[in-house]
Amino acid sequence: MTSSVTAHPEREGFALYGYFRSSAAYRVRIALHLKGVAAEYRFVHLLKDGGQQHDPAYRALNPQELIPTLTHDGHAIGQSLAIVEYLDEILPEPPLLPKDAVGRARVRQLAYAVACDIHPVNNLRVNLYLRDAFSAPEEKRVEWQRHWMALGFAAIEEWLSRSPETGRFCHGDTPTLADICLIPQLANARRVALDLSPYPALLRIDETARAHPAFAAAAPGAQPDAE
Amino acid sequence: MTSSVTAHPEREGFALYGYFRSSAAYRVRIALHLKGVAAEYRFVHLLKDGGQQHDPAYRALNPQELIPTLTHDGHAIGQSLAIVEYLDEILPEPPLLPKDAVGRARVRQLAYAVACDIHPVNNLRVNLYLRDAFSAPEEKRVEWQRHWMALGFAAIEEWLSRSPETGRFCHGDTPTLADICLIPQLANARRVALDLSPYPALLRIDETARAHPAFAAAAPGAQPDAE
Numbered sequence: 001m002t003s004s005v006t007a008h009p010e011r012e013g014f015a016l017y018g019y020f021r022s023s024a025a026y027r028v029r030i031a032l033h034l035k036g037v038a039a040e041y042r043f044v045h046l047l048k049d050g051g052q053q054h055d056p057a058y059r060a061l062n063p064q065e066l067i068p069t070l071t072h073d074g075h076a077i078g079q080s081l082a083i084v085e086y087l088d089e090i091l092p093e094p095p096l097l098p099k100d101a102v103g104r105a106r107v108r109q110l111a112y113a114v115a116c117d118i119h120p121v122n123n124l125r126v127n128l129y130l131r132d133a134f135s136a137p138e139e140k141r142v143e144w145q146r147h148w149m150a151l152g153f154a155a156i157e158e159w160l161s162r163s164p165e166t167g168r169f170c171h172g173d174t175p176t177l178a179d180i181c182l183i184p185q186l187a188n189a190r191r192v193a194l195d196l197s198p199y200p201a202l203l204r205i206d207e208t209a210r211a212h213p214a215f216a217a218a219a220p221g222a223q224p225d226a227e
Numbered sequence: 228m229t230s231s232v233t234a235h236p237e238r239e240g241f242a243l244y245g246y247f248r249s250s251a252a253y254r255v256r257i258a259l260h261l262k263g264v265a266a267e268y269r270f271v272h273l274l275k276d277g278g279q280q281h282d283p284a285y286r287a288l289n290p291q292e293l294i295p296t297l298t299h300d301g302h303a304i305g306q307s308l309a310i311v312e313y314l315d316e317i318l319p320e321p322p323l324l325p326k327d328a329v330g331r332a333r334v335r336q337l338a339y340a341v342a343c344d345i346h347p348v349n350n351l352r353v354n355l356y357l358r359d360a361f362s363a364p365e366e367k368r369v370e371w372q373r374h375w376m377a378l379g380f381a382a383i384e385e386w387l388s389r390s391p392e393t394g395r396f397c398h399g400d401t402p403t404l405a406d407i408c409l410i411p412q413l414a415n416a417r418r419v420a421l422d423l424s425p426y427p428a429l430l431r432i433d434e435t436a437r438a439h440p441a442f443a444a445a446a447p448g449a450q451p452d453a454e
Contacts, residue, residue, distance in 0.1 A: 063385035064340060075329050079343070082335035089328040101316040102302050108309035112342075113291060116306070120343045121353060129374065134361055147356065158290040 014039040017069040019046050020223035023184035024080040025068040029218035030180045031084045035091045043225040107171045110178035114185045118152040146194045153199045160201040168208050183209045241266040244296040246273050247450035250411035251307040252295040256445035257407045258311045262318045270452040323404050334398045337405035341412045345379035373421045380426045387428040395435050410436045
């Protein structure tokens with residue numbers, strides 16, 4: 001009996017359900033590329049068919065009907081940050097969090113400032129609810145998005161610019177969970193033409209990160225489902 | 228020279244900036260009580276003085292101008308979940324996350340379903356923005372809150388009811404990060420009179436948790452700043 005030889009069997013058997021434009025899926029794509037995982041990508045179109053995330057088959061994997069979902073080893077894991085922490089625990093190299101507890105808290109704080117306080121408030125389903133239940137026109141909904149981004153980015157800019165821990169990336173000179181959240185959020189900001197000039201630290205880190213192969217490979221425009 | 232004797236010096240020197248009604252501060256209070264930390268509580272009234280979270284002195288600690296903030300060992304940490312993970316790392320007993328990576332992912336997924344997808348969308352500042360920029364009346368804003376809670380709770384109910392990992396608490400028979408997020412969110416749901424009868428697993432866990440001394444001590448009504 002022959003068996004196939006794989007260099008890194010622990011990096012196989014991952015599938016990611018995502019959508020090129022979802023910044024939450026983008027985070028997980030960055031983490032997968034940083035960890036050297038060649039995941040199988042499965043595409044869930046958030047706008048077609050009334051939203052493929054509401055399909056019963058997808059709902060069985062993720063009852064929140066949100067993307068992304070990672071499947072691995074018989075488990076389905078939703079919530080992008082739960083997925084990234086999982087990847088960091090089962091594949092520790094390269095680490096996505098610093099080793100010291102204070103540094104880990106700093107990185108998580110930066111990450112959650114995006115993942116809790118900017119992203120969900122601006123998510124597609126909130127946008128649709130504002131449109132449908134509040135009859136909010138496109139212009140007011142774009143203003144809404146810019147408002148929460150600007151508030152969050154101002155705080156993150158202050159954290160980054162006043163801390164000696166900030167390096168080429170948000171924490172030191174290698175990518176962490178903070179960059180994994182920040183870079184996709186900056187891509188969203190560009191989509192709504194937010195003026196980013198008040199955030200020089202963010203722009204500098206964004207430029208560094210986007211030149212990194214893992215971030216480049218994970219970018220929305222580089223995905224097979226990109227439109 | 229004499230020195231004061233303390234039984235648990237590693238559990239001293241913590242201060243929490245919070246507000247009795249904030250469900251994010253409530254999470255951290257539960258974690259502090261579970262860890263046996265007698266933190267000093269400092270009160271930031273979110274409605275008085277135009278919101279004390281916007282005071283320059285508080286802003287210096289937390290540029291997001293959100294509560295809670297934990298100070299410890301010369302560091303100020305914002306974002307409730309960053310604080311809870313920090314506490315769990317520096318004071319490992321009792322653990323707030325399971326030992327296995329899949330279990331940790333499950334608990335974080337449940338926690339983030341509350342902390343990312345329900346709470347920030349319903350936060351005070353969003354409520355005020357809906358009132359001021361969208362002229363949304365009280366009734367529509369309460370409906371908004373109920374909508375996001377009901378969506379999130381339905382998904383969590385499904386996760387909990389279909390998993391053999393669910394025990395007396397969300398994951399097994401001891402409290403984790405998932406319960407730390409869920410119980411304060413259920414308190415918020417009662418404040419807007421959401422019908423909780425579709426969520427029997429949540430109600431059962433809520434009853435168990437609220438009988439636990441750490442959860443009882445952390446409840447909004449038990450705080451010195453309660454109104």
